[in-house]
Amino acid sequence: MTVTTQVPSLYADEFQKAAEEFKQRNNGYVDWLDEQLKNPVFSDQLSRTWFGSQYARSVCCRHPELFKALVDDNDFTQSVSDKAFAERLVLLLQGFDDAEQFDAALRKNRAKEMLRIIWRDVNRLAELNETMRDISLLAEVSIQQALEFHHRQLSQIYGIPMALVEGVQTPQHMVVLGMGKLGAWELNLSSDIDLIFSYPHNGETIGVAKCLDNGEFFTRLARKLIQSIDQMTAEGFVFRVDMRLRPYGDSGALALSFGAMEEYYQDQGRDWERYAMIKARVVSGSPEHAKQLMDLLRPFTYRRYIDFSAIDSLRSMKKMIGREAKRRGLDNDVKLGAGGIREIEFIAQCFQLIRGGRETELQERRVQKVLALLAEKSWLPAIAVDELLQAYVFLRNTEHGIQAFKDQQSQTLPSDDYPRCVLAFYLGFDSWALFSAELDKHRANVGRHFGDVITDPEDDNASDELDTQWCDLWSGELDSTAAIKLLNESGHEAAEESITRLTRLRQDSAVQRMQTVGQQRLTQFMPQLLQAVSGVENPSLTLLRILPLVESVIRRTAYLVLLVENPAALRQLVMLCAGSSWIAAHLTRHPVLLDELLDPRTVYRVPTKDVLRDELQQQLLRLPWEDLDAHMEALRYFKQAHQLYVSAAEVTGKLPLMKVSDYLTVIAEIILEHVLELAWHNLTEKHGWPQKAEGVPCDKEFIVVGYGKLGGIELGHSSDLDLVFIHDGGEGLATDGKRPVDNGMFFTRLGQRMIHIMTAQTPSGMLYDVDMRLRPSGTSGLLVTSIKAFESYQQKEAWTWEHQALVRARVVAGTAELGQRFETLRRKLLCEPRELIALKTAVVDMRQKMRDHMGSKPADQHKQFHLKHDAGGIVDIEFLTQYLVLSESAHHPELANWSDNVRILQSLQQCGLMTDEDTEGLTEAYKSFRRATHRLALQQQKNIVGADEFLPERRLVKALWQRWFGGEETQNSPSC
Structure with a gap:
């Protein structure tokens, strides 16, 4: 497309303002600029660039020396080869040994190259493919140089990573896999870059007194590389780095060996990861290792047969695209909205997933080339491909126009007149109306072809005649x-x-x-x-x-x-x-969930924890970490949708009680995992990582312990979360960032941030109500406790009721190693010998206090029964099991294995502490009571039934309570 010779009326005035600003800020370049402006071609191109991109204008003002060098070297007028791109950066970085200076040079190079790329793009001196290639090259050579620099620096400290390969000790180097648009040479002007780090073999470093295993070395190297590329400094950043496409997502290691990569994708790879892997390309690493890694990954991405089994997953992706775009109000987003870039990519990639194993020509990363192949092979009509290619070029150029304006990662069309005028000009139109009409035409074409690619079979074509x-x-x-x-x-x-x-x-x-x-x-x-x-x-x-x-x-x-x-x-x-009135109220509060009723298979499915975690990861994958509000809204929608699913399954009898609680508990656990990741990222960006020892960063030495219903895997539809936060940061140390804080303060703020994310009221409501009163010393205690302080408190100061609560405690998020330490400590505390009379007295006293405070009043007991708090109810069963765990675990440590009441009861039976008949009766009573509480919750009613209900169950609970706690006989019996 050629740029029109006409310009907006404010164009000349804007250029004069920009020129004056440049001269005022750069006195030494006034004569030089005036001389250059005598050239009408240069003058026209400069004015277009400064009008079309405020970012390019700011680079010229802040770095006039870069601007002048580009002009003097005629860089604006010519393409740059792959080889020259790398050579220029190598030359610029020569001699740097200081990481801060190195990072500053990378950012200066980014500013220079971005100015050149935007200049050529806005003046249409470069076609779309050259612009995308140049940005991708800029990312690639920056990664390569940062990787080489930090590998060299870390090797001087920790030694050279080695591995025994065919009997020979061989140096190991990290391989960087570029995903998404980086892998396909399709980066846009303000792209983030999706990376995966891997290395060929396990081993350890040599050459220093204290060696590291290769995994630790390359994890540290990965962190250093990310910091060099991603961190915002006074000079800006190079590229935003996103690591969420790596195996296991945010919870996975930053770097994995080739063997671990192969094992993950063979055993656990998801359909959406196949979709993502289509564009994967090694952007740093030897040709030999690049081929080796891609050969390992190819069988996962491309099946050897025509894979029509992929159609169902593709339909799901298509529905998710439409729902997300509608839910997030993305009509004005040229990438994610209807008829946008992502729909074109989907059309191309769905054919690749289905046929790419057999038709190896389709194993191509670039969308335009894939579309051309589809026409060549007659898989799509030639006219459809032509319209899609035209739309792709137009939409990508539009995306570049949006991003060039202020170097912002956005694909949203502007709503104000001035940026609209600039965008229309950038694309070569005299007015917004003309541009908008052309955009609408292309999006309509894309939407039509997108709808034709995979047509859902109608679930029910019959329509009853309306009376x-x-x-x-x-x-x-x-x-x-x-x-x-x-x-x-x-x-x-x-x-x-x-x-x-x-x-x-x-x-x-x-x-x-x-x-x-x-x-x-x-x-x-x-x-x-x-x-x-x-x-x-x-x-x-x-x-x-x-x-x-x-x-x-x-x-x-x-x-x-x-x-x-x-x-x-x-x-x-x-x-x-x-x-269920609860479902009706839930949909009334969140009518956006009506979309979820479109597919009954989705509503009544029972996904595993891995599937749920995977689903949440997909929904959050493209959200920038710094956009806290977007993450909070996405988490709330995820929870609300799955609350609808589980309540629907329960109401229709498709899911039994225990599975309902499992489902609700897993939802909470997955959300807590992400909330922790989100809060951690937010704080480490500001303060750096807390230290385990001097110079050794903590690897998220933090756990979230669930108590009560969460710990007991018994969450209900409106349950709050009883939580305790525990850390294992080094004492007397601080974080390693530019704004360091004491480790204790860091972890306290981490807990505060997590609570804020969960309890803040947003347009979608609150995620969870959080109760922290079970932490050591209750509301007067520290919000976050060290593992040492927690152990000391539990051993020396905790009340009996706090040890009762510990019976139902369980780690629900955080570091696995610290979680295991907590579980070992929990078992140790529960298995300590106790004086039975004192224990019994404390349990009975606490139970009576709760019954007096929360149970039915004496005047009401003849007409109602409170399922939880009245005598013979749920809390009696819970107190009974807790008492038996505390009294008997010293002799039967297996009683401390579980945190849920049903398995505790089974353990009591297996230990011979409870008869088969009593165990079965108590278990069924417990389930019956809980089923009733769920049923009442779904009707938005209190946990109260008539006094004549559940009489056999209540008699049994009271009898067993009397056996252990009441009367002369019980006092003389140390156990049962």
């Missing part, structure tokens, strides 16, 4: 007698109340003020809803539960369209709301 009486009922054309008769005949148990609520909705001022389109959508939806609820057992109750949801989306009637166009989703909504 016109429901239309008349909603419109108010039926008189009250006829309306009530219609509802009564349809099974409504409260027809008059239903009519009253429908009339109130129809006459509501918000409905009356709706625009015509909204009124039409509501008129189309309500009769379908009325017909749908007539098919359930409690139609009036169901309708009354759903109407608040309708009221909540009156201004966002796209949700009504979703239900109208997807009858299966409407049926799911009605069925679930009929079964």
